[in-house]
Amino acid sequence: MTDWHKLESKYFMPTIKRMPITLVRGKGVRVWDDNGKEYLDFTAGWGVNSLGHCHPVVVGAIAEQAKTLIQTSNQFYTIPQLQLAELLMENSCFDKVFFCNSGAEANEGAVKLARRYGKLHLDGAYKVITALNSFHGRTLAMTAATGQRKFHEPYLPIPDGFINVEYNNVGAIKKAASAQTCAVMLEPIQGEGGVNVPNDGYLKAVRAWCDEKGILLILDEVQTGIGRIGTLFGYEQFGIEPDIISLAKGLGGGIPIGAFLAKEKAAVFALGEHGSTFGGNPLACAAGYATLNFVIENDIPSKVKRSGAYLIDQLNKLKAKHDFIVEVRGRGLLVAIQFNSDFTDKVVKSCMERGLLLNPVKPNAIRFMPPLTIVKKDIDAAIGILDKVLAKV
Numbered sequence: 001m002t003d004w005h006k007l008e009s010k011y012f013m014p015t016i017k018r019m020p021i022t023l024v025r026g027k028g029v030r031v032w033d034d035n036g037k038e039y040l041d042f043t044a045g046w047g048v049n050s051l052g053h054c055h056p057v058v059v060g061a062i063a064e065q066a067k068t069l070i071q072t073s074n075q076f077y078t079i080p081q082l083q084l085a086e087l088l089m090e091n092s093c094f095d096k097v098f099f100c101n102s103g104a105e106a107n108e109g110a111v112k113l114a115r116r117y118g119k120l121h122l123d124g125a126y127k128v129i130t131a132l133n134s135f136h137g138r139t140l141a142m143t144a145a146t147g148q149r150k151f152h153e154p155y156l157p158i159p160d161g162f163i164n165v166e167y168n169n170v171g172a173i174k175k176a177a178s179a180q181t182c183a184v185m186l187e188p189i190q191g192e193g194g195v196n197v198p199n200d201g202y203l204k205a206v207r208a209w210c211d212e213k214g215i216l217l218i219l220d221e222v223q224t225g226i227g228r229i230g231t232l233f234g235y236e237q238f239g240i241e242p243d244i245i246s247l248a249k250g251l252g253g254g255i256p257i258g259a260f261l262a263k264e265k266a267a268v269f270a271l272g273e274h275g276s277t278f279g280g281n282p283l284a285c286a287a288g289y290a291t292l293n294f295v296i297e298n299d300i301p302s303k304v305k306r307s308g309a310y311l312i313d314q315l316n317k318l319k320a321k322h323d324f325i326v327e328v329r330g331r332g333l334l335v336a337i338q339f340n341s342d343f344t345d346k347v348v349k350s351c352m353e354r355g356l357l358l359n360p361v362k363p364n365a366i367r368f369m370p371p372l373t374i375v376k377k378d379i380d381a382a383i384g385i386l387d388k389v390l391a392k393v
C-alpha cells in the first residue's frame with residue numbers, strides 16, 4: 001500500500017501539520033479514511049461543505065455542467081454565473097458582484113474596490129482599518145489585513161495600507177482613522193481568531209460611524225456567509241447593511257469559488273480595473289447555484305439556528321460537567337469551546353481516534369463547524385465521543 005504520509009513529507013512544502021489520516025470518501029457528515037475507518041466530520045472542509053460531503057444536488061450540478069461546459073474565460077457570457085449572480089442579488093442587499101476563486105481573493109478584490117472608491121470619492125484615501133485577531137487570507141495584502149502578528153513576521157515588510165485595531169471596540173477604530181482611511185473591514189464573527197462574537201451594537205456603531213465619515217464598511221463573510229451562523233448572510237443578524245461583503249467557503253458546497261458583492265454606490269470598478277481567468281467559471285458557478293438554491297429553498301438558515309442552539313446547549317452541558325471548559329461561544333453552526341489550558345491537541349487527537357474530526361482553532365480552543373444539514377442524532381454522537389474524551393483529560 002502506498003505510504004501517502006511519506007509521499008507528503010517528501011514532496012510538500014511543510015506549511016501545515018496534518019492529522020495522520022488520509023481521507024478517501026465522504027457522504028453527508030461522514031468521511032472514511034484509506035483503512036475504511038469512519039469519522040463524523042465536524043470540520044466540513046473548514047466550513048466549506050455546507051450541504052455535507054458529496055450532496056446529490058451539488059454532485060448532480062457538477063456532473064451536468066462538466067458534461068456541458070467547464071471553462072470559457074470571462075471574454076464571453078456564460079449562464080451559470082449569471083444565474084448565481086441573480087440569486088445572490090435577489091437574496092441580499094447588494095447590487096453588483098465579482099466572482100473569483102477563494103476567500104483571500106474575494107477580500108483582495110473588496111479592498112481594491114474600496115481603494116478605487118477612495119481614489120474617486122475620498123481624495124485618494126486608501127487605508128483600511130481591520131481588527132486584531134482577524135483572519136482575511138494568505139495573499140500578501142491579506143496577510144497585512146489579518147491582525148495577527150505571527151502571520152506578518154515571516155514576510156516583513158508587509159504591504160502598507162492596513163491598520164489593525166482591537167476588535168469589538170468602536171473607539172479603537174475612530175482613534176486609528178485619518179483622512180487616508182477609505183474603509184473598515186471586519187468579520188461579523190471572528191472565525192479563525194477563535195469564534196469571537198462581538199457585543200450587541202458594535203457593528204451598528206461601526207456602521208453609523210462609517211456613514212458619518214463617508215467611508216466604506218466591508219464585512220468579510222467568507223466564513224459567516226451562506227447560512228453558517230443561522231441567517232443567509234451574517235450581517236442580517238446585526239441590523240446593518242455593509243457596503244461590500246466577501247464570500248467563499250460555503251458558497252460552492254465544496255467547489256472553490258469566491259465573490260465580493262457591493263452596493264451600487266461602492267461598485268466603482270470600470271472596464272479593465274479587475275479581472276480573473278477562472279473567476280465565475282461555469283463549473284464552480286453551477287455548484288454555487290445548486291448549493292445556494294438548496295440553502296434558500298429548504299430554509300437551511302432556520303435549521304442552522306435550531307441545530308446550532310442544540311449544539312451550544314449540549315456543549316454547555318459538557319462545560320457544566322468538565323470544569324476545565326471555561327467558555328462555549330458562537331452562533332449557528334460556528335461554535336467554539338475554550339479550555340483553561342492548552343488541551344486542544346490532546347482532545348482533537350483522541351476524538352479523531354474515536355471517530356470524530358474537530359478543528360484545533362487555538363491551543364486552548366476547539367472549533368465546531370459541521371455541515372449546515374447536520375441532524376440531532378449526529379450532534380448527539382459527536383457530543384458522546386467528546387464527553388468520553390474530556391473525561392480522560
Ligand code: PLP
Nearest residue numbers: 102103104135136137191222223
Ligand atoms: N476570510 C475569512 C473570515 C476566513 O475564515 C478565511 C479562511 O479561513 C479567509 C478569509 C481566507 O479564505 P481562503 O482560504 O479561501 O483564501
